[in-house]
Amino acid sequence: MTTPARPLPAPTPETREYWDGLKRHELRLQRCRACSRAYFYPRPFCPYPGCHSQDVEWFTASGRGNLASYVIVHRGHPAFGTPYVLAVVEMTEGGRMMTNLSGIDDPTPEALPVGAEMEIDFEDVNDALTLPSWRLVKG
Amino acid sequence: MFDSRELSHKVAIVGAAETDTVGVLPNHSVLQLHAESAFNALRDAGLTLDDVDGLATAGVSPAALTEYLGIMPRWLDGTAVGGGSFLMHVGHAVAAIAAGYADVVLVTHGESGRSRVGAAGPGRTDSTPGGQFDAPFGTFGPPTMFSVPIAAHMARYGTTEEHLAAVSVATRQWATMNPRAMMRDPITIDDVLASRLIAWPLRLLNCCLVTDGGGALVLVSEARARDFPKPPVWVLGRGEAVQHTNISQMWDFTEWTAASRITGPEAFRMADLDHSAIDHLMLYDAFSHTPIYAMEALGFVKEGDGGPWFAEMRSAPGGVLPVNTNGGGLSYTHTGMYGMFAIQEAVRQLRGEAAAQVDGVQTSLVHAPGGMFSATATLILGNQ
Numbered sequence: 001m002t003t004p005a006r007p008l009p010a011p012t013p014e015t016r017e018y019w020d021g022l023k024r025h026e027l028r029l030q031r032c033r034a035c036s037r038a039y040f041y042p043r044p045f046c047p048y049p050g051c052h053s054q055d056v057e058w059f060t061a062s063g064r065g066n067l068a069s070y071v072i073v074h075r076g077h078p079a080f081g082t083p084y085v086l087a088v089v090e091m092t093e094g095g096r097m098m099t100n101l102s103g104i105d106d107p108t109p110e111a112l113p114v115g116a117e118m119e120i121d122f123e124d125v126n127d128a129l130t131l132p133s134w135r136l137v138k139g
Numbered sequence: 140m141f142d143s144r145e146l147s148h149k150v151a152i153v154g155a156a157e158t159d160t161v162g163v164l165p166n167h168s169v170l171q172l173h174a175e176s177a178f179n180a181l182r183d184a185g186l187t188l189d190d191v192d193g194l195a196t197a198g199v200s201p202a203a204l205t206e207y208l209g210i211m212p213r214w215l216d217g218t219a220v221g222g223g224s225f226l227m228h229v230g231h232a233v234a235a236i237a238a239g240y241a242d243v244v245l246v247t248h249g250e251s252g253r254s255r256v257g258a259a260g261p262g263r264t265d266s267t268p269g270g271q272f273d274a275p276f277g278t279f280g281p282p283t284m285f286s287v288p289i290a291a292h293m294a295r296y297g298t299t300e301e302h303l304a305a306v307s308v309a310t311r312q313w314a315t316m317n318p319r320a321m322m323r324d325p326i327t328i329d330d331v332l333a334s335r336l337i338a339w340p341l342r343l344l345n346c347c348l349v350t351d352g353g354g355a356l357v358l359v360s361e362a363r364a365r366d367f368p369k370p371p372v373w374v375l376g377r378g379e380a381v382q383h384t385n386i387s388q389m390w391d392f393t394e395w396t397a398a399s400r401i402t403g404p405e406a407f408r409m410a411d412l413d414h415s416a417i418d419h420l421m422l423y424d425a426f427s428h429t430p431i432y433a434m435e436a437l438g439f440v441k442e443g444d445g446g447p448w449f450a451e452m453r454s455a456p457g458g459v460l461p462v463n464t465n466g467g468g469l470s471y472t473h474t475g476m477y478g479m480f481a482i483q484e485a486v487r488q489l490r491g492e493a494a495a496q497v498d499g500v501q502t503s504l505v506h507a508p509g510g511m512f513s514a515t516a517t518l519i520l521g522n523q
Binding site for chain 1: 265268274275276277278284287289290294335341387
């Protein structure tokens with residue numbers, strides 16, 4: 001039996017700019033011109049309750065954020081070596097994304113306090129695709 | 140504007156049953172699990188398939204089930220948002236029956252979660268939001284996704300792995316009294332903490348079972364509800380909401396916002412009851428933390444007090460508020476969309492026919508998620 005491959009994303013027209021940005025090692029997000037908040041994942045309108053404006057723009061984000069929550073996966077996708085961290089980062093400008101953590105070989109809860117400052121990393125998967133990963137900002 | 144309170148106590152569950160057995164059923168296809176449940180629930184009500192004129196189901200399409208059963212219902216509901224869908228179906232059936240859209244509604248569940256017989260495979264998902272933005276990082280089934288919010292709850296409220304373990308221990312205590320439960324040996328906090336890690340902070344004994352089985356319900360209007368072999372179980376209140384589908388997009392990792400804002404308040408308002416009137420709870424336990432979040436969101440305890448509440452064994456046999464008296468998804472059965480089994484146990488308790496019967500149950504609140512904290516559905520049922 002072959003090991004199932006890592007699932008890879010297939011961009012849609014609405015998300016293409018985000019994926020193209022990652023290839024250039026830029027974090028391209030969208031923000032709402034009406035309420036000024038950034039959001040994730042990409043779509044051509046503001047998803048926040050109380051706003052929902054269709055007046056939005058792309059910008060290059062700082063690539064900083066905070067660890068919102070995570071699990072340390074011990075029984076997970078066969079394409080991944082365990083343990084690995086599935087983390088959600090709250091980005092400084094707004095929006096939350098799922099990611100893996102880089103720069104952590106032996107993840108423990110003690111080493112990963114919720115709220116920790118994070119910065120983006122870029123993982124070049126192949127010529128056509130770069131995925132985001134995030135690392136703890138060293139204090 | 141219509142007022143949902145006018146529909147409280149207007150429709151009753153008059154038939155309720157599960158498949159003959161639950162657990163490992165390799166000789167049943169998904170559709171046959173639905174059908175066996177339907178036959179059993181209709182027999183429980185003294186009715187036949189020919190009496191059914193409304194059909195609600197999830198997991199398979201109402202069309203597929205209509206063909207398989209050989210019926211032609213005049214009202215359909217295929218709301219499919221995960222394990223809590225059947226609670227929503229009950230709420231929808233109340234409105235449909237009150238509107239005259241159907242007289243006898245059959246709600247069915249069947250799932251070959253363990254044996255995978257006659258189950259459709261997953262389709263292409265790599266261009267969906269989840270396929271693009273969550274899956275590439277190694278999400279691998281509910282244990283790796285439903286679990287993501289817990290660390291935030293722990294950080295904010297001091298919820299501990301021992302609290303999570305206590306939910307499993309208390310639930311197992313109920314299962315020891317249920318001969319149909321898959322897991323019936325008592326366990327301790329230490330047993331849970333010594334079981335292997337699945338996705339920290341969840342260990343094996345914090346995770347639900349994976350089984351085959353089904354269940355079905357028959358609902359009719361107040362006008363006929365007392366004419367059946369079993370006493371009616373009234374639908375007193377209901378609420379439903381959905382807030383996201385991918386766990387990374389949950390509004391607040393420390394709170395089940397849609398349940399606290401919408402489904403709990405709506406169900407209580409419709410039932411015109413307060414928390415002190417609830418005798419029994421069924422809180423869908425896909426994992427140990429799900430009932431903790433539900434207790435808090437529904438207002439039975441304040442935010443952050445869910446873990447300590449369970450750690451004091453208040454939900455266990457002899458506790459102040461029995462929770463998951465069938466043994467839950469953790470120890471009784473969990474086909475994948477467990478919500479139907481939560482309703483079934485509430486009905487059994489309200490009829491006085493549960494394996495681990497609690498004395499004097501007059502009201503039961505059933506709550507279930509759909510997906511990973513995505514949907515929330517609440518039912519308040521009563522026998523008075």
